[in-house]
Amino acid sequence: MTPQVPTPPPWARWLLARLHPEDTLEEVEGDLEELYAYWYRRGKRRAALRYLLGVLSVLPPLVRRRKHKEEYDRPPFFLHPSMFRNHFKIALRSLWKNRLFSAINLFGMSVGIGCVVVLILFAQKCLTWDAFHQNGDRLYYIQTESNGQKYSSTVFPLVRQLLKDYPEIETGTHVQSWYSPWIHYQDKNIQESTFFVDSSFFQVFSFALKYGDPATAFKDRNAVVLSERVARSLFGDLDPVGKVVTLDDTLQFNVTGVLDKVPANSSQQFEVLMRTEVLAHLPEFKESADWYNTFSNAFMVLKEGTRSEALEAKLSTLVKTHFPPESQHVQLHLKPYRNYIHDRNPTFKGLIYGAIAIALFLLVIISINFINLNVAAAIPRLKEVAVRRVVGANKGSILRQFWMETGIIMLISVLLALLCAIYYLIPAFNQLRDGNMQLDISLAHDYPTLLTVLGVTFTVALIAGTYPAYYLLGLKITEAVKGKLSNGPYRGRLRQNSLIVVQFTLAVVLIVETIGMRQQLQFMKTAELGYNKNQVLVFKTDLAYRDETVALSEGRVILDELRQNPNVVSFCASELTPVQYWHNFNTYFPEGAEAQKIRLRHVSAPAGYFETYRIPLVEGRGFSDTSADSANHSVVINEAARKAFGWTTAVGKQLRQNNDPQVYTVIGVTKDFHYQNLSERVEPLLHWYSGKQQLSSFLTVRLVDESKGPTLIHNLEARFKKIPARRSLGYFYLKDEVAKAYRPFDSIWQMASFVTLIAILTACAGIFGLISMVTKQRTKEIGIRKVLGATARSIAMLLSGSFLKLVLLALLLGLPLSFWLGQKLLHTFAYRVEIEWWYFLLASALALGIALLTVSFQSIRAALMNPVKSLRNE
Amino acid sequence: MRRTYLGEFEELVLLMVAILNGEAYGVTVTQEIEQQTGRSVTFGTVHNTLIRLEEKGFVRSELGGATAERGGRRKRLFSITAYGSRTLQEIQQQRSQLWQMVPPTSLKVSGA
Numbered sequence: 001m002t003p004q005v006p007t008p009p010p011w012a013r014w015l016l017a018r019l020h021p022e023d024t025l026e027e028v029e030g031d032l033e034e035l036y037a038y039w040y041r042r043g044k045r046r047a048a049l050r051y052l053l054g055v056l057s058v059l060p061p062l063v064r065r066r067k068h069k070e071e072y073d074r075p076p077f078f079l080h081p082s083m084f085r086n087h088f089k090i091a092l093r094s095l096w097k098n099r100l101f102s103a104i105n106l107f108g109m110s111v112g113i114g115c116v117v118v119l120i121l122f123a124q125k126c127l128t129w130d131a132f133h134q135n136g137d138r139l140y141y142i143q144t145e146s147n148g149q150k151y152s153s154t155v156f157p158l159v160r161q162l163l164k165d166y167p168e169i170e171t172g173t174h175v176q177s178w179y180s181p182w183i184h185y186q187d188k189n190i191q192e193s194t195f196f197v198d199s200s201f202f203q204v205f206s207f208a209l210k211y212g213d214p215a216t217a218f219k220d221r222n223a224v225v226l227s228e229r230v231a232r233s234l235f236g237d238l239d240p241v242g243k244v245v246t247l248d249d250t251l252q253f254n255v256t257g258v259l260d261k262v263p264a265n266s267s268q269q270f271e272v273l274m275r276t277e278v279l280a281h282l283p284e285f286k287e288s289a290d291w292y293n294t295f296s297n298a299f300m301v302l303k304e305g306t307r308s309e310a311l312e313a314k315l316s317t318l319v320k321t322h323f324p325p326e327s328q329h330v331q332l333h334l335k336p337y338r339n340y341i342h343d344r345n346p347t348f349k350g351l352i353y354g355a356i357a358i359a360l361f362l363l364v365i366i367s368i369n370f371i372n373l374n375v376a377a378a379i380p381r382l383k384e385v386a387v388r389r390v391v392g393a394n395k396g397s398i399l400r401q402f403w404m405e406t407g408i409i410m411l412i413s414v415l416l417a418l419l420c421a422i423y424y425l426i427p428a429f430n431q432l433r434d435g436n437m438q439l440d441i442s443l444a445h446d447y448p449t450l451l452t453v454l455g456v457t458f459t460v461a462l463i464a465g466t467y468p469a470y471y472l473l474g475l476k477i478t479e480a481v482k483g484k485l486s487n488g489p490y491r492g493r494l495r496q497n498s499l500i501v502v503q504f505t506l507a508v509v510l511i512v513e514t515i516g517m518r519q520q521l522q523f524m525k526t527a528e529l530g531y532n533k534n535q536v537l538v539f540k541t542d543l544a545y546r547d548e549t550v551a552l553s554e555g556r557v558i559l560d561e562l563r564q565n566p567n568v569v570s571f572c573a574s575e576l577t578p579v580q581y582w583h584n585f586n587t588y589f590p591e592g593a594e595a596q597k598i599r600l601r602h603v604s605a606p607a608g609y610f611e612t613y614r615i616p617l618v619e620g621r622g623f624s625d626t627s628a629d630s631a632n633h634s635v636v637i638n639e640a641a642r643k644a645f646g647w648t649t650a651v652g653k654q655l656r657q658n659n660d661p662q663v664y665t666v667i668g669v670t671k672d673f674h675y676q677n678l679s680e681r682v683e684p685l686l687h688w689y690s691g692k693q694q695l696s697s698f699l700t701v702r703l704v705d706e707s708k709g710p711t712l713i714h715n716l717e718a719r720f721k722k723i724p725a726r727r728s729l730g731y732f733y734l735k736d737e738v739a740k741a742y743r744p745f746d747s748i749w750q751m752a753s754f755v756t757l758i759a760i761l762t763a764c765a766g767i768f769g770l771i772s773m774v775t776k777q778r779t780k781e782i783g784i785r786k787v788l789g790a791t792a793r794s795i796a797m798l799l800s801g802s803f804l805k806l807v808l809l810a811l812l813l814g815l816p817l818s819f820w821l822g823q824k825l826l827h828t829f830a831y832r833v834e835i836e837w838w839y840f841l842l843a844s845a846l847a848l849g850i851a852l853l854t855v856s857f858q859s860i861r862a863a864l865m866n867p868v869k870s871l872r873n874e
Numbered sequence: 875m876r877r878t879y880l881g882e883f884e885e886l887v888l889l890m891v892a893i894l895n896g897e898a899y900g901v902t903v904t905q906e907i908e909q910q911t912g913r914s915v916t917f918g919t920v921h922n923t924l925i926r927l928e929e930k931g932f933v934r935s936e937l938g939g940a941t942a943e944r945g946g947r948r949k950r951l952f953s954i955t956a957y958g959s960r961t962l963q964e965i966q967q968q969r970s971q972l973w974q975m976v977p978p979t980s981l982k983v984s985g986a
Contacts (some may be wrong), residue, residue: 024921026937027950028900028921028936030944031899031901032900033945034943038901053917055917057916057920058917058922062918063918066928067929135907364882417885514981
């Protein structure tokens with residue numbers, strides 16, 4: 001060759017280098033260059049042209065690609081379908097091979113994740129409570145502070161005055177409850193919880209309307225907006241806007257809107273909305289709606305850029321100018337509406353954090369378990385992994401193999417978890433919540449939650465897959481191929497052991513708390529309430545009579561008949577029953593000693609009340625229709641009240657209320673009976689005389705025998721049917737109603753038991769996985785021991801022993817912890833059981849017993865194995 | 875008849891590989907075809923055909939050592955495999971058998 005080698009056009013070479021397949025580039029480049037030199041001798045231009053033609057003919061798609069033999073020297077791309085298929089197949093095979101593990105894993109994960117989903121969903125709903133209002137950051141409510149007590153309500157005329165006096169308030173509305181009128185449309189008659197609001201309601205709150213226009217819905221005074229449910233029950237599926245309904249058989253109202261479903265996490269829940277002006281014509285309302293009575297809820301939207309503190313400071317002048325002299329001490333606060341729920345219900349935050357804590361705790365427990373089980377299941381695959389490495393799998397490939405397996409388990413468990421959550425857990429949860437905020441799950445709203453859960457679970461899968469893979473990769477390959485664990489079988493033992501200890505500690509703590517709560521519940525349900533709840537039948541006689549006077553005279557006849565009834569021991573017609581006393585307080589002081597004032601809960605009671613409920617009196621007497629009780633304004637207090645006044649005897653003492661010249665005379669003192677559930681202390685209480693016996697809200701009958709109940713119910717139902725009314729007679733046995741008060745505790749207990757069960761199950765699954773692994777690793781050792789004369793029993797003991805030691809350690813840690821926690825828990829109840837030693841004994845026995853059962857199943861099987869079998873194969 | 879499908883061009887390239895006897899690579903095959911048949915072929919056709927022949931098992935290839943020529947790039951040298959040579963021989967044999975069956979008169983232009 002001549003030293004002066006002709007070079008082809010550089011851009012054509014560049015084209016070739018860029019686009020020609022890499023593996024044949026070298027030879028093609030060389031060939032073409034040589035050919036160029038050959039063509040060059042016959043003319044430069046011609047050579048360039050032919051060179052270009054040659055280049056083009058070897059560019060894709062014209063060029064044929066060489067099939068690589070080298071393919072097998074290099075690990076294929078991990079997303080290559082065949083690799084993926086291989087991983088998938090191996091994953092399925094190994095999952096199937098360890099069916100038991102897989103099932104335990106699947107079950108534990110899906111129930112656990114299901115619970116986590118529900119809890120997170122719940123927490124999320126609570127965290128975003130009232131957060132859906134468009135003006136949310138400018139939305140405030142008025143709080144009244146009086147003598148250190150804070151109320152989320154205020155006086156009625158305030159809203160109008162505020163809107164008039166303070167231009168920095170954009171708009172505002174009342175949300176006023178007063179009474180619930182009967183709504184009548186054609187043949188349908190309903191009464192639903194009704195709120196009275198101002199025309200600006202939909203400018204303040206962002207509740208969506210299904211039908212109707214929020215801008216004009218409350219334009220007219222006789223407008224009524226219904227909830228979806230009420231609209232359906234009155235009008236079916238039709239659009240009711242423009243329809244006319246009759247209120248209390250007298251007023252004609254136009255339906256102007258139907259609310260969309262109000263979010264469950266809204267503090268305001270409505271069925272019927274009307275304008276506050278409707279109340280204006282009610283004399284009783286006019287009387288109450290002054291600047292003194294604090295019963296009205298007021299909500300304000302401030303103008304953009306207004307500082308609420310500055311505005312709040314100005315409110316004191318409003319108190320000075322408008323509030324009556326006796327409420328000059330009152331302070332008004334402007335509170336952000338987003339804190340409304342927290343201000344009203346201080347335990348709400350605890351509920352959220354509790355849910356999150358339980359969710360995290362569950363997640364930790366199931367993750368620990370998943371990792372443990374995976375490591376355990378991976379150990380026997382030592383050889384498989386070693387062989388894979390010998391034939392060229394790299395770290396990534398092994399990792400992906402394990403990720404594939406954990407991923408499959410996770411995917412299936414997430415799906416199962418969602419099914420379990422939607423079809424079992426959420427309905428169960430809603431039932432437990434019993435009318436409180438109901439959960440629902442919808443992909444449209446809750447995808448952040450679901451994505452979070454999905455993300456977290458897949459992170460767990462990743463970790464759970466990485467762990468065993470790294471463990472197996474860290475072993476010496478030459479020994480691993482032979483199935484030897486060169487690093488010793490007990491590498492990572494500390495980790496596994498600590499996991500077991502943690503799991504069992506948690507399980508023990510939960511068992512103790514669950515027992516404690518059960519005992520407390522049992523105690524509360526069976527405790528002496530201070531009155532006799534048995535053989536008492538209560539009729540709900542507040543039936544919305546069409547004619548009160550007719551009802552009252554009919555009622556007198558019924559009461560007279562009851563007096564004759566031999567099955568009736570005693571009865572009374574009262575406004576209240578001891579299980580549902582009003583939250584109604586006032587300040588009382590002994591006549592002439594104004595300094596000794598105390599806050600009393602006060603309720604009404606008729607004659608025969610204490611006799612019927614068998615509330616014992618420690619001094620004096622109960623009310624009677626024959627004496628001068630009404631003239632004397634007689635009252636009966638309880639022991640707590642007597643003590644609060646510092647009296648040894650109370651009968652004959654005189655009491656007065658703030659701002660009221662009326663003097664009340666104490667005629668009796670009851671024992672401290674539990675009119676609230678036992679988580680709350682018996683507070684000072686006062687009954688006033690409700691007047692001569694007549695039909696009222698409740699008719700309480702004490703029977704000679706509970707078996708006489710059905711006949712009486714039957715009789716009274718027939719009697720009451722004759723009185724024209726909108727409702728029919730309802731009734732309950734007092735003891736059932738008492739039990740109802742404990743339903744929230746029951747549901748908490750049920751939830752706690754459920755969590756405990758899961759904790760125990762996962763702990764068992766974990767320990768089961770580990771003992772299986774250990775017995776497998778020690779198969780030869782066991783064989784040799786047997787050959788040398790060890791008994792099956794001693795071997796079983798040997799294998800179980802180390803695990804039981806761990807459980808004992810867990811008990812050692814868990815029992816003091818559970819004692820401390822149990823103390824804290826039980827101290828939230830005013831009347832409580834004490835933690836007893838047998839709780840710990842039972843919890844320990846349960847934990848040990850379950851652990852023993854789980855462990856011995858595997859260890860006995862290993863111990864009984866024929867040594868010939870275990871020693872034969874090398 | 876055994877079915878060994880070999881296209882016309884493939885047969886030509888295979889023959890060239892046989893002729894070049896160990897010296898066959900992209901350049902020599904291209905040049906040989908041009909010189910012996912007068913056909914002008916693009917390099918890509920030859921390149922692709924060689925790859926296809928290798929896939930079918932008629933030739934094998936290996937990368938030759940680096941030389942100072944062509945910028946030190948290696949050549950891919952092709953040689954005929956046993957299967958390739960047997961196939962060529964079979965074709966040859968078949969052809970000559972067929973040639974013998976042609977009546978001498980039939981190839982003469984009539985009327986001449």
